[in-house]
Amino acid sequence: MIRIKCPYCGERDHSEFTYGGDASVEYPALDASVSDWTKAIFFRENIRGNQKETWHHTNGCRLWLEVERSTITHEIKSVKACHPQIDKITKNNS
Amino acid sequence: MTSIRIKNYGKINKDKVIKFTWDNKEYSGYEGDSLASALLANDIRIVGRSFKYHRPRGVMSCGVEESGALVTVGSGSKRDPNVRATTQELYSGLNASGQNAFPSVNFDFGGINNYLGRFFAAGFYYKTFMGLPPFEWGKGTGIWMVFEKIIRKAAGMGKASREPDPDSYEHANDFCDVLVVGSGPAGVAAAQEAANQNLNVILIEQDSLLGGNNLAEKAFDSSLLQKQLESKGIRVMSRTTAFGVYDNTVVGALERVTDHLSNPNTFLPRQRFRTIRAKYIILASGALERHIAFNNNDIPGVMTANASRQYLNRYGVLTGKKIVITTNNDSVYQTAIELHEAGSKVTVLDSRKNIKIDLPKEIEIHLETLPFSINGSRKIESLDVCKTSDKTNKNTIICDQVLVSGGWSPIVNLVSHRGIKPVWNEENLCFVPGEIKENITVVGSAKGIWNNEDCIQSGIVGANEAMNSLGVSKKTISHLSVGGWSNPINALFEVKSNKFPSKSFIDFQHDVTAEDVRLAHREGFVSVEHLKRYTTLGMANDQGKMGNIIGLSLMAEQLDKTIPEVGTTVFRPPYTPVPIGALTGRNVDKHFRPLRVTPMHQWNIDHGAKMIDVGLYQRPWYYPKKNETLSDAYIREATIVRKTVGICDVTSLGKIAIQGPDATELVNRIYTNPFAKLPIGKARYGIMLRDDGIVMDDGTSWRLGENEYFMTTSTAAAAKVMSWLEELLQTRWTDLKVNVTSVSEQWAGAAIAGPKSRDVLNECVLDPNKITNEKLPFMGVLQTKLKDGTPCRVVRISFSGELAYEMYIESDYAHGMMDILWENAQKYEGCLYGLEALGALRVEKGHVTAAELDGRVTIDDAGLGKMASTKKSYIGSAMRKRGVMGADDRDMLVGFYPLNEKETFNAGTIVCEKNNIHGQGVGRITSVTHSPELGHWIGIGFVKGGLEKWKDVTLVGADPVRDKQMEIKVVSPHMVDPEGKRMYA
Numbered sequence A: 001m002i003r004i005k006c007p008y009c010g011e012r013d014h015s016e017f018t019y020g021g022d023a024s025v026e027y028p029a030l031d032a033s034v035s036d037w038t039k040a041i042f043f044r045e046n047i048r049g050n051q052k053e054t055w056h057h058t059n060g061c062r063l064w065l066e067v068e069r070s071t072i073t074h075e076i077k078s079v080k081a082c083h084p085q086i087d088k089i090t091k092n093n094s
Numbered sequence B: 001m002t003s004i005r006i007k008n009y010g011k012i013n014k015d016k017v018i019k020f021t022w023d024n025k026e027y028s029g030y031e032g033d034s035l036a037s038a039l040l041a042n043d044i045r046i047v048g049r050s051f052k053y054h055r056p057r058g059v060m061s062c063g064v065e066e067s068g069a070l071v072t073v074g075s076g077s078k079r080d081p082n083v084r085a086t087t088q089e090l091y092s093g094l095n096a097s098g099q100n101a102f103p104s105v106n107f108d109f110g111g112i113n114n115y116l117g118r119f120f121a122a123g124f125y126y127k128t129f130m131g132l133p134p135f136e137w138g139k140g141t142g143i144w145m146v147f148e149k150i151i152r153k154a155a156g157m158g159k160a161s162r163e164p165d166p167d168s169y170e171h172a173n174d175f176c177d178v179l180v181v182g183s184g185p186a187g188v189a190a191a192q193e194a195a196n197q198n199l200n201v202i203l204i205e206q207d208s209l210l211g212g213n214n215l216a217e218k219a220f221d222s223s224l225l226q227k228q229l230e231s232k233g234i235r236v237m238s239r240t241t242a243f244g245v246y247d248n249t250v251v252g253a254l255e256r257v258t259d260h261l262s263n264p265n266t267f268l269p270r271q272r273f274r275t276i277r278a279k280y281i282i283l284a285s286g287a288l289e290r291h292i293a294f295n296n297n298d299i300p301g302v303m304t305a306n307a308s309r310q311y312l313n314r315y316g317v318l319t320g321k322k323i324v325i326t327t328n329n330d331s332v333y334q335t336a337i338e339l340h341e342a343g344s345k346v347t348v349l350d351s352r353k354n355i356k357i358d359l360p361k362e363i364e365i366h367l368e369t370l371p372f373s374i375n376g377s378r379k380i381e382s383l384d385v386c387k388t389s390d391k392t393n394k395n396t397i398i399c400d401q402v403l404v405s406g407g408w409s410p411i412v413n414l415v416s417h418r419g420i421k422p423v424w425n426e427e428n429l430c431f432v433p434g435e436i437k438e439n440i441t442v443v444g445s446a447k448g449i450w451n452n453e454d455c456i457q458s459g460i461v462g463a464n465e466a467m468n469s470l471g472v473s474k475k476t477i478s479h480l481s482v483g484g485w486s487n488p489i490n491a492l493f494e495v496k497s498n499k500f501p502s503k504s505f506i507d508f509q510h511d512v513t514a515e516d517v518r519l520a521h522r523e524g525f526v527s528v529e530h531l532k533r534y535t536t537l538g539m540a541n542d543q544g545k546m547g548n549i550i551g552l553s554l555m556a557e558q559l560d561k562t563i564p565e566v567g568t569t570v571f572r573p574p575y576t577p578v579p580i581g582a583l584t585g586r587n588v589d590k591h592f593r594p595l596r597v598t599p600m601h602q603w604n605i606d607h608g609a610k611m612i613d614v615g616l617y618q619r620p621w622y623y624p625k626k627n628e629t630l631s632d633a634y635i636r637e638a639t640i641v642r643k644t645v646g647i648c649d650v651t652s653l654g655k656i657a658i659q660g661p662d663a664t665e666l667v668n669r670i671y672t673n674p675f676a677k678l679p680i681g682k683a684r685y686g687i688m689l690r691d692d693g694i695v696m697d698d699g700t701s702w703r704l705g706e707n708e709y710f711m712t713t714s715t716a717a718a719a720k721v722m723s724w725l726e727e728l729l730q731t732r733w734t735d736l737k738v739n740v741t742s743v744s745e746q747w748a749g750a751a752i753a754g755p756k757s758r759d760v761l762n763e764c765v766l767d768p769n770k771i772t773n774e775k776l777p778f779m780g781v782l783q784t785k786l787k788d789g790t791p792c793r794v795v796r797i798s799f800s801g802e803l804a805y806e807m808y809i810e811s812d813y814a815h816g817m818m819d820i821l822w823e824n825a826q827k828y829e830g831c832l833y834g835l836e837a838l839g840a841l842r843v844e845k846g847h848v849t850a851a852e853l854d855g856r857v858t859i860d861d862a863g864l865g866k867m868a869s870t871k872k873s874y875i876g877s878a879m880r881k882r883g884v885m886g887a888d889d890r891d892m893l894v895g896f897y898p899l900n901e902k903e904t905f906n907a908g909t910i911v912c913e914k915n916n917i918h919g920q921g922v923g924r925i926t927s928v929t930h931s932p933e934l935g936h937w938i939g940i941g942f943v944k945g946g947l948e949k950w951k952d953v954t955l956v957g958a959d960p961v962r963d964k965q966m967e968i969k970v971v972s973p974h975m976v977d978p979e980g981k982r983m984y985a
């Protein structure tokens, strides 16, 4: 079972979280072109190794987290809040 | 075999006699017995019948690897099949019986299969079920059809109860620094060493007693060990099996709480499924002794050598009088000595030469000697033996038991769960765990370390590894080397027989013989995974614990490869079977999924509502009067709404409070239609798209203040929309100053719909002059008070197409709101209406819901294209017309009428052209209802090209599932009051 160290709640089972998607995607502006949006939505690397992904602490504090996870071993290298200000606050408090 | 209970042996309590039933006859044993030891003590030899051939089978081991003594325990709803008699503790009143036999294991008609053996060879089922011509003496598959019934009935194991499981199960969660699996010498040493460093340690043991293989030592005291461990603060969990190891050093374990009790307290669960989250795992899971394949090696009385020692020293049962032990390694000699001391005549056959062993002179030993074939069918009469150099020249030894030891296999199953491949150790002829890169280590015989002292040292090393990893010590680690026997083992997996069909079993549970492996090879199965599936080797509930290695060695021989070249199959959880009930725990019946009810749930029921499940919610379906059917009731309800007024619980809609200086900006970015200039006190219907331009949800947002909105979503998408807004604000638009809060539970809502709805509302609120067409126009929002002073929110909004409102109130006041609404609605001959009437009213209006917005539909497909702003950018605006999504032959929303107005149709009907009723047709009907307004059935759905293309064409609604077809025509989805006059009235 994957265990995720939520910066707000502590280490919890993955069943409390919902997987989001690729955290490395930079979403284009709303008025960007179809090709920019197509790239952002449909094209994904199939990474063998460490991958940045978003997880939502749905049954917890409801923070969206950026999780760096190895797709080979499921080992989690790092977890932080996606929102930069929340990230700052949780880091200061830890 | 003649097995007897003997004096001065065993850790059983001989003062406490326990009565139990075997095959309807009463026997007795002692407290501390297993069912197997009690059966052996009563000299019951035949306890099972084999899977395919119905050969008599006896007790073959003393633990979880048991492949012979599989029995059924209990009866009725508590009947539990395929229980290993070797691990079932004896209790007073235990009722066990043999299985897979008629009338009994002792005399079984199915035994005839033994003589039809050649028809049951490997791949038998595959070949015959494919319809290949069967047997030489038959013609075609006809004869097989006759045999199939008989064989299918005869092949199989115990039968599960067909009744609901009466037992309760629990889930439990544990956390610790170090989890030690197994309480043998290595596990105990590891646990103690870790506990000495004040680490939080859990030790789990599948057996009822601690000690592992120490339980085979005469002088060993298990309860003393238990006390010592507990005094160090170690949490000891016996009767608990670690069945799987998962990511993040999490272990799944099954605790058998009451399976050993005659009258357990009713508050106790039968079993507990434990999730143990450890920081470090030390696996001291031990090793299993292997069998040797030779002819008739399954006759009752054949057993692993160490098992016999366990029966002697743990249970005080001497399993034979004239015992032949056949081996290729040193591990049997202590057993030989002890069996001799206990009074048996012991002969040892060792396949090796030049070995040094000190034995009492009464024990005969024959070197370079192999077991060849057992004589006897229901019991062992004698054993034919031969020299390794000359298999044609045989001697016969009279005996009643044959003990075998073909070497030992470390239990690498749990490490294998982590995807770590075992490594073949040629010197010790066994697989040992491969390199582990996470917080797990393996100690003791699970690592191929054979001697007690070495195992203890290995346990200490393992604890040091754990402490180093956890940062509490920095010790130098020096691993012990694999092995430890003074004379090396030699390879002995099979003694080939010249008899055909050979009955040299390698997988006893599935009746797989050495010949089956060779047959599979001849037929081209060269991969070990294919071999496994073709022969079913290792696929019974013992998962090949006894036979896998022999099977591999035979395959290697056929392929002319080494065992590591052939490889091993991957072990997957569970290590031993886990009942589904334990996995389910308490999540059964009402607890299978949570039930959501609205705050007026009881009010609805009190007022006669029949309820229906909608997702997790229960909502009013219809409110029948007297003998009304569903159809009578919803047609009446919908008619009254169009005529006067109806009240409906709409609380299940999702509700989100959106607050902050950038609230308007957020709302404007997520809806397709403009929200930037929505005035305070007005609401707007809006459509949300996904990034890819497909419709996500529809709903309303009301502007309550400069920086505050109240959003409603559909019931189905409530949770999804909430998560979506949080994702946007936390990951993409982190500069927006806005907060979203789910208030779905905080507000109760009711729809008041129909031409008299304004009159009803005015009777309910404190200031009746407020609700007029001018002061509360269509889409107007009003924060006001009910007559009794309770604050409420009213919006003029319509799903039914009538003049209609929704009223929201704090959830605690829901009953009061419904009372006052209903009291006044009755004055206007109104009604309460449920989901069915709601559906009828919205289908008449062509309003879409989740049935239409199924994740494939664009805003244009749904006929709502004019709600997509061209003046602003929003989520999905770039993508909504990309490629095929802009094509003009897309499936578009339309209405459907049956051509013959008396006909009905169902949702799911496929719309086809008249001369081409085929495949996916040209469209589909998604929602249907009887229309009280129009007096016939109507539907909405989608058709390629939309109304324009099919306006005057007769199409066919095909419903192959219900074997129905009807002629239909395509109409506008706005079937009632298309101009919307009533809504604005």
Ligand SMILES: [Zn+2]
Binding pocket: A006, A007, A008, A009, A010, A057, A060, A061, A062, A063
């Ligand atoms: Zn959290």
